[in-house]
Amino acid sequence: MAGSGYKELLRVPGVGRIIAAQLTARFPNGMASLAILLHVQHATGSYGAAGLVLAASSIGQAVSGPVTSRWMGRWGMRPVLTLTLSICVLSFLGLAFFSFLPLAGYVVLGLIAGLSTPPIQSAARTIYPKLVNSSQLTPLFSLDASLQEIIWIVAPVVITIVSTQVGTVQGLLLVAAVLVGGGAWFILSPEVGRVRIPRSRRGFGAVVLKPPVMLATVTGFLLIGACAAVEVGVVKTFDHGGLEAGLVLAVFSVGSLVGGLASGRVPMGPWAMARRLTIVAVGLALTMLSLNVFWLGGTLLAAGIGIAPALAVLFAITSASVKFSETAEAFGWAGTGQLIGAAAGSAIAGFLIDSMHSPTGAYLAAACFAAVALIVSVVFVRHFPDLRGRDAAPMPDTEVVPLP
Structure with a gap:
């Protein structure tokens, strides 16, 4: 698709805002693993312990993804996204400030952070078909898949610099801050309020x-x-x-x-x-x-x-x-x-x-x-x-x- 084609796509009301908001809200995904790894290793002196906390976080995310995504059809996007975002932010604040915790405490907080990861990606890709006409949806998926690479190019560099040059606590606080800012931007976007997911009748x-x-x-x-x-x-x-x-x-x-x-x-x-x-x-x-x-x-x-x-x-x-x-x-x-x-x-x-x-x-x-x-x-x-x-x-x- 030519550059002019993407410009035409981004002129569709709401498309540019939702893409930018969901990329910002998902930016912590590229920072969280490194932030947790560096902080727990610094706190415990063990990469093995840090790996255990990361594994708990990954398991939590894997388990919760389909569940919280389905919840959006039952209770609505905004309530589910707000609840999960709030819990996720609190778990990162806990990881940052509860330096006295034993390893089991870090594991529990890592698991909670994973389980409460907001289903931003599922929400955004559910909204897309309601924003553009049928001929523009496939190019929009291509644009989305391409632009998400920005997360994996920039986020690891940013969090590594902050965590190693400023401090691992500050790294976790940065993750929490971007979660709040990006998540609020996405949740408050008009398109999120306008799109209602019908409740699925299948199991x-x-x-x-x-x-x-x-x-x-x-x-x-x-x-x-x-x-x-x-x-x-x-x-x-x-x-x-x-x-x-x-x-x-x-x-x-x-x-x-x-x-x-x-x-x-x-x-x-x-x-x-x-x-x-x-x-x-x-x-x-x-x-x-x-x-x-x-x-x-x-x-x-x-x-x-x-x-x-x-x-x-x-x-x-x-x-x-x-x-x-x-x-x-x-x-x-x-x-x-x-x-x-x-x-x-x-x-x-x-x-x-x-x-x-x-x-x-x-x-x-x-x-x-x-x-x-x-x-x-x-x-x-x-x-x-x-x-x-x-x-x-x-x-x-x-x-x-x-x-x-």
């Missing part, structure tokens, strides 16, 4: 059994698992996170940003996911040939070009395959798949690094995750909806109308 979890939603969840698990393995590999390659590590990971995200913006108008047929994952798989396979900074930068730039376009397909097939009342929960399940993938990718990459005594093990893990994602998208291609010539809007909810 909890039924939506994830739909083949396209299951494929979105599984491919998201594998794709984000590959990205997490890359992150571990790059940090290990460049001495636990030197300047080169930050630059290489930034290049990876820039590739994704560019790929997403360039693919906004490309039609999404059943083979769209496979084509985009091929770019990712080939690029990650090439990383294993050399640990030279320029080689890794180049291959990860190439692999990144397929990341945001693949995520855009994931968002589009999820939206197009469910009723509007099910969209929030469906996106919640997709998010849970990605969270579990991030944890699995990091763990497997670390295991292979130790067993192979080389960072190459992490790149092998990343390439395998991407290859399996590609295989899944090929084997189950008939379950990917053909969105060429049709919009990605969710199906309208219908109900029986009694006759007189």
